Amino acid sequence: MLSDPTYTVLGSDPTNRKCRINCYAFQQDAIVSFQDWQYAAFYSPLSPEALEPLYVHLARRRLGSKAPPDDGDWQVLVFTDYPQTIDDGHNTVQLGISPGDGTIHLSYDHHCDVLRYRYSCRNLGLKPAEFSWTSSNFTATLDYLPGLPASHQPFHYVTYPRFCAAGPDLLFTLRDGKAGLGNDHLYLYSSASGHFSYVGQHLTGIRSNPYIHGLSYRSGRLHVTWVYRGFVHYDGWDDLADTKHRQQAGPNGAENNHDLCYAYSDDLGKTWKNGQDKVISSEGFGPNTIDNDSEGIVAFHIPKGSGLTNQESQVVDLEGGVHILNRSSLPVGSDEGTVDTVRWKHYYKAPGDGPWIERALRPVYGSARGRLAVANTGDILIILPDAEKGHMHINRATKGSGFAACEAVWSGKGLWGEPLVDQARLESDNILSLMVLADAQEASTPQLGSKNVLVLDFEL
Known part of the structure; x- marks a missing residue:
């Protein structure tokens, strides 16, 4: 069992909106460590008493034995030049750090919108103690990536941006198009030039x-897993003024998700291979793209209406094994069959050309997505929320058992949202930093607003 964590409050979470805007599974690195400092990005009002608008907050703290007394407290800066006003859970904030030049990158407030992006001066992450923690170290909000023009077509219709550190550089992805009818684009930030280049529609x-x-980037290899959402035509789907696709659950909802897919690249997205190490491409859409018909990409055939969700979680373990967290109502080992309770599933592919393995976990209560993380022992931590009761559960699947042995190691109450993990700190320090939402009424959590953005630190 894990010992109870320490709790620190980042800020108050908005309570007046219909849609949550912090702690979503598709915030890949909303909390991340670099050079003995930890960073976290979230939305909050200027004070707990304020309701609107919200602003991007970026927090940092020094970690470990290098932190003198009181220097391990969070320092928080607020970008007051950009008020966030749209009540939409898609419009989260994303955080990335380029290891080569220490620039810190943010992208925020998108659901089929023009790109919104800003980045810091060089060395802010490499030499953090030499910089005051102020917004003046960052650009204003930009509608382009440095090195590319604002006229670049995918920048006009952005949803789900993500950053991913890759060696000294930084990858960035986005979706253009609407739910059920879109593509993903890949960009590479060079720490040497300070510019992005367009890799392609991957x-x-x-x-x-x-x-x-x-x-996920590990040992020179870039991994991606995904599900497809089939498009359902509806009246007005091709109207440029149409907004039905912006609904949290609209005419093209999660019931149309199907199939669990995988591919990898050893040259940062220029060439893609399937799980059988065969090069795949689609000549109709460009030499470095994958489409629905690309050979060997489907790891599990899962039909529509089976409870499969989108953007839950993946992690690549220390040996290069690929792990996916998702859910379905299918019995284990069956592409079709009797409808069962919707359960979380742990899907695992060992390094090399081994087969995929599927294991069922606990039943799913509510729509909140869970999280995978890999400890420096090689064990996999599986963090699962109970969205109906406000509980958070942590399971451990052990490396020595081939991840077949999975035991519950911690449960907490009064915790909400979709848990986010600092994977870098977990690997380097064996400390699990978990970013969640919490009720202030819960006795074990500090108080600020009625609901707060918290970081829980577990010493493994």
């Missing part, structure tokens, strides 16, 4: 759109 949806669980 995932193409044919009468559908891919929803990625994430990008």
